[in-house]
Amino acid sequence: MKTTLATLAAATLAAASAGAEEVHVYNWSDYIDEDLLTKFEEETGIELIYDVFDSNEVLETKMLAGGSGYDVVVPTGTFLQRQIAAGAFQPLDYDKLPNAEHLWDVIRDRTEKYDPGHEYSINYMWGTTGIGADVNEVTEILGEDAPVGSLDLIFDPANMEQLQECGVHFLDAPTEMFPAALTYLGLDPDSKDPDELEQAAEVLEAVRPYVQKFHSSEYINALANGDICVAFGWSGDILQARDRAAEADNDVEIVYNPPKEGALMWFDQMAIPADAPNPDAAHEFLNFIMDPQNMAQASNYVYYANGNLASQEYLNEDVIGDTAIYPDQATLDNLYTVTPYPPRVQRTVTRLWTRVKSGT
């Protein structure tokens, strides 16, 4: 809400001083150090209008409707792939992006399948989807050997029944929850088979009564304040919650674990819409973000790993040294990626998701 108000204020100010060069950036909420926004404006003299979303679906609908007015958007790899197919983006002009040389080949290779040759996008950040838990509360309820690093914690109804008293949030994103439930069943997380998806829905339905809320951004504050004790969410968001709790000194101790059964690895890519009003400024923004020091500043702030190799020397020790953010090889081998659902399967998944959430 705070960010939304700030955005509104920024938009009003921008409208007042129309005429100056502007770049409109649409990024995920809580996903940048806002000092960088001011720094960009000071360095380039371009007015930056920064707006936020918290679901890929909202971004995609704006892209497919066309005329969004944004110059830079940040879809996740799977969504990017489909939007490229729809013709939503313009090819990047790498002559205007000298900082692209700093990109990390490990991430470049893994994002190749979403955007072959990186014709349309560069990696902004990447992370995993996993379990955030308030260890004190969870061990108090489930005992010292509570499976905080396992999908058993959130998908075993026996555990969830006990955890409901301290509160559990799940992401309101079927594209995240179905791969996790499939992994729990030992099936292919990228499965498009309706029968297997049905089984995954049954896993989710079994624990549904104990889930307090399905939401994709509220859990940061809820975890940090101790309103809930477990969240299945995005790595950096949970780590932000951990730090907010530590700052508040409120006896809440959050840990993040990618599930040991396997965790989803996702990539948020920056791209320029085909009808961007100011593609030149958009390239300038991309180049600014790919500057190693700027990228490091962003990662140090949001606790997500980035796709920029040269930035790593500027990263704080609690970022680069944290295996929850920059996984070691063993964890990395245990991460999987998924591909977009074809339209018919997408409908099945959304329908199953509605059934899971509403029981209808």
Add this chain to the structure above:
Amino acid sequence: MRRFVVVAVPYLWLLALFLIPFVIVLKISLSDPAIAIPPYAPTLDLSEGWQGLKDFFAGLDFENFAFLTTDDLYWKAYLSSLRIAFVATLFTLLVGFPIAYGMARAEERWRPMLLMLVILPFWTSFLIRVYSWMGILSSEGYLNQVLLALGVVAEPLTILNTNAAVYVGIVYTYLPFMILPIYATLEKLDMSLLEAAEDLGCSRLSAFWLVTIPLSVPGIVAGCFLVFIPTIGEFVIPSLLGGSETLMIGKVLWEEFFSNRDWPVASAVAVILLLILIVPIILFQRNEQKQREAEG
């Protein structure tokens, strides 16, 4: 000439703000989804001339409406929306009528201020007012803090993210729409009628029941429609205050549009919703007209 303008202006208004948007939505509801911008096909290409127009119409069909009948989610959502709208309207009436009655019975010099108090909250953004209800109703919210402090409850109540919170939100948001028309009829009420009733042996209560209530019916009906009609399609209140078990057609529409990227099915859902709404809208129009004629 004057007569022509008087008739033409409302119809032009209806054409521009209702019929044209409806035709666009209807057109999309007859198309097929596609991975493109915009995400449906066929799109009308006028540069192709007559052939383009023919191709366009050949690509339209009622497949999406047929699809809606294959899944019980849709009619359940319509029914659930109707039920929530009905119950919420009833609560709004129960809360709104006494307020309107009190306002109409207040001393004349107080009335403008009372009216102002009803309208004033409208000057704050609707979204912010709904958000503040989240702060009041959450388990650590003000309501629970007060109840716990007074010892009314031992454990905080779970109100936020349930249907109860949706009702609170709707009643709060739409209350002025109920109060204002009722107040308007009550204010015009001829007090001598009540005196006559009492002279003829009515108690105050039965005078209220036999005179005030029947005479305020046009206001009550208008207020109920003004609350009922927009509540059926309500999206913001259930998505902010409701839980995942709150099933409303607005939410289903959102999922079709955003999660499935299926604009044609989303449009079909919207067309049906409009057809459902047309009945109460026509009844509302009749009621208004009758009232005007009675006054005229």
